[in-house]
Amino acid sequence: MASAFETNLATAERLLTRFRDRPLGHFIDGREVPGQSERLFDNLSPIDGGIINRVHAGNAADVDAAATAAQRAFPAWAALPGTERKRILHRVADGILARAEEIAVLESLDSGQPIRFMSKAAERAAENFRFFADRAPDAANGLSLPAKDHLNFTIRQALGPVAVITPWNTPFMLSTWKIAPALAAGCTVVHKPAEWSPLTAMLLAEIMAEAGVPAGVANLVNGLGEEAGKLLTEHPAIKAVAFVGESTTGSHIMAQGAPTLKRVHFELGGKNPVVVFDDADLDRALDAVVFMIYSLNGQRCTSSSRLLVQSGIHDAFVERLAERVARIRVGHPLDPATEVGPLVHERHLNKVLGYCAIAQADGATVKVGGVRAGEAGSGGNYVRPTLFTGANNRMRIAQEEIFGPVLTAIPFKDEAEAVAVANDVAYGLAGYVWTRDVSRANRVALKLDAGMVWINSENNRHLPTPFGGMKASGIGRDGGDYSFDFYMETKNICVALDTHTVPKLGA
Template identity: 70%
Template sequence: MADFEGNKSAAEGYLQRFHDQVTGHYLNGEMRVPPGAETFSNLTPSDNSSLGQVVAGTADDVNAACEAARDAFPAWRDMPGAERKKLLHHFADLIVERAEEIALVESMDCGQPIRFMQQAAQRGAANFRFFADKAPEARNGLALHQEQHTNYTIRSPLGPVAVITPWNTPFMLATWKIAPALAAGCTVVHKPAELSPLSAMLLAEISLQAGIPPGVWNTVNGFGETAGKALTEHPAIKAVALVGESATGSHIMRQGADTLKRVHFELGGKNPVIVFDDAHFERALDAVVFMIYSLNGQRCTSSSRLLIQSGIRDHFIAALEQRVKALRVGHPLDPATEVGPLVHSGHFEKVMSYMDIAREDGATVAVGGTRRQDLGPGNYVSPTLFTQADNNMRVAREEIFGPVLTAISFDTEEEALQIANDTEYGLSGYIWTGDTGRALRMANRVEAGMIWVNSENNRNLPSPFGGAKMSGIGRDGGDYSFDFYMETKNVCIAHDIHKVPVLGR
C-alpha cells in the first residue's frame, strides 16, 4: 500500500464514479437507478463530506430483487456443486485483483484505518475459496445403518435468502454470509447498511464479472425501516442472516414471524477479557489493546470489559494507560493511523455521551474521553480507558461500540466468573492465565458462544462463530453455515425384514 498522499490520490480516483453518478441497486444482473428514486447523501467519516448520492430503496425495489432471486433459484439450485465451485473461485480471484480498490473505498466509506482494510479483500477472498471448496459436498448428509432399516440424510438449499450486513467491516462480513449461501445453492438479496454502502456495490460488480447468473445475487440499498422491513417480510425470502444490533434482531424476528422465516443473528456484545495474575503479561497487554482499539473499537467481538485480577491490577493498568495514550489517531488512509474516525456523526455523539455517563456513575476517565478537534471536522475520538469501574455501571453493561475500554478489578476466579456472566450479552470471551486447569474451568463456565484462551480473536473458518443470550442465534463457519442455508431430509429404507403392523386384515 502506498504512503498517505498516494493512498489519497488513488482513493479519489476510485471514488470519483460514486460522485459522478447515483449509486443504485443491482437487480437481476443489472445496475439500476429507478426513475424518480429518492436518494440520500453518503458521508465519509474522515471529514463528513459527501462521497455521493445513494438510492433509498422502496418496497417495489425490494420486490423486484426478491422476485429475481426466486426466479433464478431453480437453475442455481440444480447447478452441480463442482460448477458453483469454479464460479466462486473465479469470484475470489477477482476480489484479489481489486484488492487496492476495495481497501481504499471501504476505508473512506466507514473510517477504518487502511492498515486493517488492507486485509479486507484477502479475507473476503478466503471466505469465497473456503466455501467454494465445500460446494460439491454441501448436499452430503449422514449414513445411519440399523439392523432392519438404513437411514441417510441429504440436504437441499432453502431458496432465496436475505443477507443484511452492518457498517463496521462491511466487505468482509458480506462475504462471510453470502459465500456459504451461494455455495449451498441459495440465491441472495443483500441489503448493506446505509452508512457504508459502497463496498457492497463493488461486490455486486464482481459477481457480474465472475459470471454469477442474473438474479442469483441482488443488492438493494436503503434504510432498515423501509427496504429492510420489506425484505424481511417478503414471502419469497426463506431465511434472514443478519449482523447488527440486538434490537434490530428483535425487529426482524417480529417482521419474519408471519412467514416463519429461519433467522440467523450475530448481534451485540459486551465481551470480557479476563486477565489473571499468572497471565503472560506482555502478550495479554498486547491482546487487550488490540481487541478493543483495533477497527476503531467497532467490532462485535471486541473485548470492551477488562477484568483484571488485583495482584497485577496496578502494574497492568499503568502499562495499559501508556499504551492507550500512545495510540495513533488519524486519517483512515494514513498507513500510520491505528484508530480512525467513527463511522457517522450520530454514532460519534453516542460514544462521546458515555464520557459523561462514566463520570456520573463514579468511574475515572484515566485516558482520553475527548474529541480530537485537532484532526478537523471528522468523527475523531481519543481512545479512552475507564478505570475504578464496577459491573453495575452503564459503561460496563451497555455496548458502546467505540475505542473505549472499561477496567474492572476482581480477586478470585469465582468473582471473575460472576462478573463476566453478569451481562445480557454472550458473544465472546477471552481468558488469560498460565493455569491450564483454570483455563478449562473458565472456558466451560463463561457464558458465551466463543472463548479464546491466551489469544486474541483468532479466525478459524471451519469453527462455529456466533453468540448466546442477546448476542445472537445460530452459527456461521464450516458446515454450520450449511445447516442454516439448507434443509436436511431424512430418507429411511427398509431391508424388507421387519414386521409391518397389521390392522383390519
C-alpha cells in the first residue's frame, strides 16, 4: 500500500502534466488566454531548482485587456442583488473544497510549504468565501443619522475594478482573503499573483468561473512585478490596489498609484516580538514560540521573529528552545512528516542565509542552524531552522525582516524594557505576550506598537476581527466590515423635512 508521501508524489505528477503541456497564460473575460507577447518566464521548483513550467509574462496589452474586462463587467456585478452574489460565492467555496487535494499539492510544490499546513489551505480559503458571502446582502447597509430639520442616512457602494496583488508564501489562501470581500462588495478584480508561485491562482480563476462568477468579474494576469504589477497599479481603470508583500514594494505601489489617486490597502512586513515574562506558562509559551516562527517555513508576515525573554529565565528557556529547534524535521514538502520545507526561491534562500554572516559580524551567536540542509548539489532551497542568541535589538537581525525560519533571542529586565525593545523597530504588525499576570498582559498589549496583539496564544484568526498593522507594516484593515470599508465608498444622503429656512439671496 502506497504511503501518504508516495500518494502525494503521484498526485503531483498527474497535476503537473497539464502545466507542462503548454505555458501558463492569463484568465481574462471568463477564459484562459495566452499572453499577447511571446515572452515567457520559468517557474522554478523550490525542491530541486528545476523548471516546473513556463509562464506568459504579462505586458501592457494583457493588463489593459484584464482591466478593461473588469471595467466592462463592473456595472452589472455591482447591481446584482447581494443575495445573488452570496449564492455565487458559496458555490465558489464549494468548488474550492471539491479541489482541495489539487490545491494543497500544487501549493506545496510551487511554494515549498509543507503539505501538513497546505492541506488546510482549501478549507481556510473556502471559509473566507463563505464568511464574506454571508455578508454580501448587507454590504451596502449604512447608518441613520437624523438631525433637527433633516434626515441623514448612509449607504455603501462598490468602489469599482480593483487590483489584488498577492505574495508567494501562502498564495491561494491569501488571494481568497482579498478577492472574496472584493467580490462580495460588488467590485470586479484583476489578480496579479507572485511570479514565484503562480500555479494555484489559475485554479482559483477556474473555480470562480465554474461557480458562476460572470466573465470579466474576476481576471488574472501573470507576470513580473516590476512590469505587469507596475502596469496594473498605474492603469486608470483600476480604482484601488490591495497588496500583500514587502514594505518597500508597498511604497513603490503607493507612488505608482498616486497620479490616478488610487486607494491602497497594504499588508506589509513585520518584525514581530513575542514577549515571555518569567511568570508565564513556559511549556505553552515554548510551543507557541516554536510554532510561530518555524511553521510555514518562517515565511509569514505575523511570524514572531524576535523572542524577548525576561532575564531570570532567559538562559534556561533558550536552551530548551535550542533543543526543539534542532529536532525540527526538514524535508520534501509533500512528505506529511516534514515540518519545514524548502524556501520558495534560491534568491530568497541566499538572503536568509546571508543573515548568518551578518549576525556573527554584529557579535551574535548562531546557536542552531544557519546552514543549508539536504544533500550538497541537490539544488533544493533547504535551510536548517536557525536560532540566534547573544543578540541585542540594535543588530540587523533584530531590525530587518528575514522572512525565513530564523529566530533572534533577546533578554530584557522588566516590563518597561520589554515594551521599549518591542517597539524599537520600523514595523508594527503583530505582538505576542506571555504572562499569567492579567493586568500586566493588558498594560503591555495597550503599549505595543502593533495592529494585533495575542495574549497567551499563537496567531489565532477570527474572521470578523480587524487584521493589519501600524508603521511600516501596512495601511488599512481586513476582516469583517473592515474589508468593506476599503472596497466600498460610503455615501451620505440628506433629506430635508421642509421645516428649515432656506437662505435667500437677491430677494
